[in-house]
Amino acid sequence: MIxxxxxxxxxxxRAVLRPNEAELRAIFKGGAARIVPVWNMxxxxxxxxxxxxxxxxxxxxxxxxDTLEPVFLGFSDDVPWxxxxxxxxxTPPDFGEPAEYRALNEVVTLLPGxxxxxxxxxxxxxxxxxxxxxxxxxxATAKPAEGGHARVCTNDACNHRTFPRTDPAVITLIExxxxxxxxxxxxxxWPAGMYSVIAGFVEPGESLEETVIRExxxxxxxxxxxxxxxxxxxxxxxxxxxxxxxARAVSDAISRTDDELEDARWFTRNDLxxxxxxxxxxxxxxxxxxSIARFLVxxxxxxx
Ligand SMILES: [Zn+2]
Numbered sequence: 001m002i003x004x005x006x007x008x009x010x011x012x013x014r015a016v017l018r019p020n021e022a023e024l025r026a027i028f029k030g031g032a033a034r035i036v037p038v039w040n041m042x043x044x045x046x047x048x049x050x051x052x053x054x055x056x057x058x059x060x061x062x063x064x065x066d067t068l069e070p071v072f073l074g075f076s077d078d079v080p081w082x083x084x085x086x087x088x089x090x091t092p093p094d095f096g097e098p099a100e101y102r103a104l105n106e107v108v109t110l111l112p113g114x115x116x117x118x119x120x121x122x123x124x125x126x127x128x129x130x131x132x133x134x135x136x137x138x139x140a141t142a143k144p145a146e147g148g149h150a151r152v153c154t155n156d157a158c159n160h161r162t163f164p165r166t167d168p169a170v171i172t173l174i175e176x177x178x179x180x181x182x183x184x185x186x187x188x189x190w191p192a193g194m195y196s197v198i199a200g201f202v203e204p205g206e207s208l209e210e211t212v213i214r215e216x217x218x219x220x221x222x223x224x225x226x227x228x229x230x231x232x233x234x235x236x237x238x239x240x241x242x243x244x245x246x247a248r249a250v251s252d253a254i255s256r257t258d259d260e261l262e263d264a265r266w267f268t269r270n271d272l273x274x275x276x277x278x279x280x281x282x283x284x285x286x287x288x289x290x291s292i293a294r295f296l297v298x299x300x301x302x303x304x
Contacts, residue, residue: 005108005290006234009117011074011081018072018146027080028070031056034079035070036122039086041238043119044099049107051115054084058095071125071148073118083122083148085129105237108290116290117234124236125149128164131238135160165239170211171199172245173296174224176252176266182300183222183249185264195265195275196287197296199242212245220264221255224248230299233292244292246300269304272297 017024027033035054037044044052059065070082086093092101104123108116125148135142135153137160142151145161153160174183174197184195200215202208209227216224224247233242254264275284287293 002231002295003113004231004233004292004295005113006117006120006236007232008113009121010114011076011118011121013074014072015149018149021145021147024072024147028072028082029056029065030080032079034076034081035059036073036081036083036119037086037092038083038122038126039088039092039101041123041127042101042103043123044092045102045107046099049100049102049110051111051119052097052099053081054095058097059084062093062095069129069144069148071122071129071144073121073125081118083125085126105288105290109288120234120236124166124234124239125164127236127238132162136162166234167240168202168208169199169235169240169242170202170208170215170245171197171242171292171296172212172216172224172227172247173197173300174216174222174247174249175300176249179248179304181266181268182272182297183216183220183254183264183266184297185219185261187260188262191285193283193285194287195263195267195284196291196293199293200260201240202243208243208245212247216247218258219256219261221251221253222249223251225250231292231295233295235292242292244296246296269301272301 033056037054046052068084070084073081073083104119132151133142135158138153138155138158140153140155142153145152151162185198186195198216198219200211202211212227213224216222226248228246230246231244235242256264271281274281275286286297
């Protein structure tokens, strides 16, 4: 199986423990826990870089443990792992060990895959808590429950319970009928010269295949059929899962109908292989190597 960055989390999530708040609190304080800090949507890294995790003794020296709201991530062998959102608007708390807080996607290509997947999981959970502090039904404060895998409204008349959200988005490599060209586009806000496959969020009341067909037409005017699922990638930027597809065009003419893309073009495999090299495509580049977009492009390149 091909590894896709941010997947392959090695932790046993041990969901059976989540309802037992007292036991999880004891495990958190028990001394063995490895704690993944998240501060301002960033993680702590050593110079190598490797993910820096905290111990309970490092935390206890600085903060009141009873005020913390750790999220239980699971177990690696007998070692429990938790994610923890750290306070501090301008500077992260100092736990006595040098650490640099950086955005995960800036350093992910330098990390072991298992670390990248654990950090992505921690990041997704912390972001969800940060953006769901209040009950969506009555507006009262919502508090963490189930080891951080739910939030419950504190208004006894409401008691609404909500669970971590993951927003599905489709991302599709579209090839022409002869399978000689693929369709790539670029958004104005992307890095200069980068072209990628077509992507968009799934809307309520829509199948994944219908999203692929709708988004491709909205962004490029191209009609597609034969939509096939290939692979997926957790994408906690902030809270998505990317669902990777291949589809075949039944029309070639490009006419952008919304403003999402500033350009869309058909490319041959040799065109793509010449990206960044002297010639007509020297200024163009493919998506980042850790993205499922690049996986979809590479899979297509390998076929011809
Ligand atoms: Zn409520």
